[in-house]
Amino acid sequence: MMICISCGAEYDNQEIIYTCRECGSILEVVCQPQVSRDIFECRKSTMWKYKEFMPVDHSLIVSLEEGGTPFCRCQKLGDDLGVELYVKVEGSNPTGSFKDRGMSVGITKARELGVDTVGCASTGNTSASLAAYAARAGLRCIVLLPSGKVALGKLAQAMFHGAEVISVRGNFDEALEAVTALALEGQLYLLNSVNPFRLEGQKSIGFEIVDDLGWKSPDRIILPVGNAGNISAIWKGITEFHEAGFISDLPRMTGIQAEGAAPIARAVEQGWEDIVPVENPETVATAIRIGAPVSAKKALRAIYESDGMAETVTDEEILDAQKLLARREGIGVEPASAASIAGLRKLVESGQIDKGEQIVCIVTGHLLKDPNTAINACKEPIEVDADISALSRIINQS
Template identity: 70%
Template sequence: MIMRCVVCGKEYPADEIIYTCNECGSVLEVLMETEVSKKIFEGRKWNMWRYKEFLPVDESKKVSLNEGGTPFIKCNNLSKDLKVDLYVKVEGSNPTGSFKDRGMSVGVTKALEFNVDTVGCASTGNTSASLAAYAARAGLRCIVFLPAGKVALGKLAQAMFHGAQVLSIKDNFDKALEIVTKFALGGYLYLLNSVNPFRLEGQKTIAFEILEELNWESPDHIILPVGNAGNISAIWKGIKEFYESDFIDEKPCMIGIQAEGASPIVEAVKKQKLDIKPVKNPETVATAIRIGSPVNYPKALRAIYESNGTALSVSDEEILKAQRLLAKKEGIGVEPASAASIAGLIKLIDDGYLDHGERVVCVLTGHLLKDPKIAINACKKPLEVEPDFNLLKKIIG
């Protein structure tokens, strides 16, 4: 097992704490050789550790809250309305309510292997919530840097409740990440943002589960929200690993969805570029993807280009409309960033990008109650009435 720069190709030993390439400054990826039959997974518990041979940590030291094994649901009502074969991967069912738990399970396990005593991250919310829980599980000190006033209350409460030291930075996420990275490079903490290549190894198991749930057939498209761009990179890596293991015969197109107020990757894809122009003051109601300078953009662009996929942006209005639609049509409640994938799907259909009958998987990254204020504001207030049966009968009709 080694780490390799995704841009210049320089290799590094996997037992070295390093986050980016010393030569060109780009992000790293973990490479490991795994030769197993897919039959090895049969009979194992349905969580992400059923794929332990593909995870670059010692399973005997794993820090786990039984993450993974999330619901994979065929959306019959939306499939009929949108004329596609739609499935959703409900990552909000992970222990702390988001896909981040997969990455933190592997990342915090790696922290124990490195014998560190403190872990840290910058976060728009979900990362801090997840890291705080897994650090508590491992008995490690946890420090998180959050952009002041920009984190949904559900996520902030989780980080604090699990015992993290929470520092509110009077700036945006990108500045918070810059600061926590300085602490990491100074040896004060082990950084578990998605710039850490081991964290993404946990998140690639989303791809493994999708493929196994589809009886080892690839969907035509996988659509997901993009913030710091780790998840689209991880899922594509998982797809390729199962393809190279001859578990599947085809690969899907990867489609990344960003909010209009934070869409540097979309702009790069429009121009077929290999780099991005950061957004200085990103703004969107979808706080989980309110990131103007995604550190994993090289991996994300590679995933999109290699898979013949695309990226597009959606408005806050489209995101909130899709959030309500998913809840009312399928009974699935997600935070705004998750609904970006559904908003993107609808836009792709309206634009004629997707054909009728194509099999599509939308990744729903976080639970509805991560951002309860948005959900409450989207609904009518409860009607206060007297406890009178006849009166209530008239109202109900």
């Protein structure tokens, strides 16, 4: 069943509904399978390894082998910061972002419900993922993008996979309002993170983290926060494993937002239970350029329940962290992903993270999602004749 996180109203899993009819709040899927963790042994390392915790019809699964992403120990960067650092590289998913996990479950649910058209508003990664999974399932896909605000790599993916892309004059929040209205009229099945089944896929990041660590929780999980679905989903997944008796401890959830789009960080700073939306959010990290995140209440709950925190970082800190992670550890990520590393550095420097903590940073999207920003951050290549002497002079000057 689905349950309203505010008033507790209950809804059947076969009902197409996005928010509570009683109070207007957001919904959450209840999932409490009675299984042993031994059941996961010897299964293929995709997110469907944990299928008992995915409340959809398993005979209809739509998958591109998402999940099972690299869990990299970052010894050099961790030593620099005085922590035990791991990075969960979600850019290794099929379309290059964590959104594939949610779309696999969301599109599977769409098939189960018998819909023929799916849609979303997007800053880029959601549209790229939805387009690919809709194509896999043979469904029509409608995507609304804020005009001029989407990185080239993501736009290319959505279009190439056959989505019907509509450029909206406005920001993401306005595009989401419009596509939600279309969904409520029954013109499409909405697969933004307001759809609770989307988050059922994304919670598998939490499953994999504790599995990778030998069935224990890290001290802290740090991740970028945009529309706020991921931080709440990961917390939901880990708490489900905790309630099942698979692990004995829980992490502190730490959300990082760009200074120009930080309604959740501001709410945590003030101790609020809800956000004040940011009008006209702006940041180089396009994937988290969101002023009114739909999963804000879930995110705040995850942070407060876990004794976590939220922090803001500047665009300059994000771009510095992006380059640092690539050149220190060989992990290339888009700017929004680097917010987790930028936040870690800031929290260590301010003393809010203790030395020696075991930290997992989530990096959510691949470097080539936003190639222009990456290219602009680098020097132009040196041009020279194919002459050994000239090449030697340049190399020896370096």
